Amino acid sequence: MARSDWGIGIVGLGGIANTHIQAYRNAGLKIVGGADVDEQRAKAMKERWQLPFVTTDWRELIDHPEVRIVDITAPHKFEIRLPIVEYAAKKGKALFVQKPLLPYLDQARKLVEVAEQYGVPLMVNQNSVFVPAFLAMERYLRDGTIGTPYYCQIENRNWFDLSAHPWYGKEERWVTSDMAVHHFALVHHWFGEWESVYAIMGRDPSQTGIKGDNFGVVLIRFKNGVQACVINNWAYRGDRRRPHPREEIIIQGDKGCITGDSEEICIVTVDPPTKIFPQFQGKWFPDAFANAMCHFIDALEAGKPFWCSGRDNLNVVAIIEAAYISVKERREVRREEFAL
Secondary structure (H helix, E strand, O other), X not given: OOHHHOOEEEEOOOHHXXXXXXXXXXXXXXXXXXXXXXXXXXXXXXXXXXXXOEEOOXXXXXXXXXXXXXXXXXXXXXXXXXXXXXXXXXXXXXXXXXXXXXXXXXXXXXXXXXHHHOOOOEEXXXXXXXXXXXXXXXHHHHOOOOOXXXXXXXXXXXXXXXXXXXXXXXXXXXXXXXXXXXXXXXHHHHHOOEEEEEEEEEOOOOXXXXXXXXXXXEEEEEOOOOEEEEEEEOEOOOOOOEOOOOOEEEEEEOOEEEEEOOOOEEEEEEOOEEEEOOOOOOOHHHHHHHHHHHHHHHHHHHOOOOOOEHHHHHHHHHHHHHHHHHHHHOOOXXXXXXXX
């Protein structure tokens, strides 16, 4: 069976859905159609992308006989996503959910339990894991080129106001739950089980369109000894910006260092002294989105495990939870405090 035999139905036709559609079209995947509660937006997306089927009732889309994968890009709010996941799971459809799964661990766990109750696969679209440049970095990280890794740093900084957006950034949690989740998923994928989290975060009140945190630094210790520092500063007014998706990644090992972003990489080794500039094809937008969905389809087709499963992604959401607890209680939070 070909990848194109796995019909995709997209629930939620807001801004990020454009990236999903472009990515899937580029990869030759089959988009059955989309659903959005906003009739005008649904019509506009149907016209823009020539979607074969569009509806304002997501149940009608999930019921479509050609839909085998339900791609949920609707807002990451519990009251919105839970009924979609429940309905799709009851219908036996595979679930592909835009990150963050949900910003609160207890809520995210509920979605995973629903999928497991009905025996349907659930993958979280942690597209950072599938960025072409980061996949290239991973090869050198895994093969010993830089020796044993001991430190990772990821940083982005930009001024980012959302006054005109109707819901994004309007909740109590924001940059750490909505943006840093990219980086939490990446370091979890690279370094495995985390041990503890310590965080600082805050909010520049002049960003009136944002209600939650708009800068944060999260320190993560992993059981294998690696320590990571994840910096997301979206209240930066300076002239040396590192905007998403060009955040800087540094991975230091005892024999070298990887430095790069989603468009270029340099690897420095000490024995022998050399510089390597890996070549790769594609960028974060939209190629990582295509890579993620293709990985999911290939795993489903082969009956094999896939990266970023719902159950495994609870480890990522738990980092979010730990970071906010750390800030509130001013302490290091350990993984064993959560039932994962």
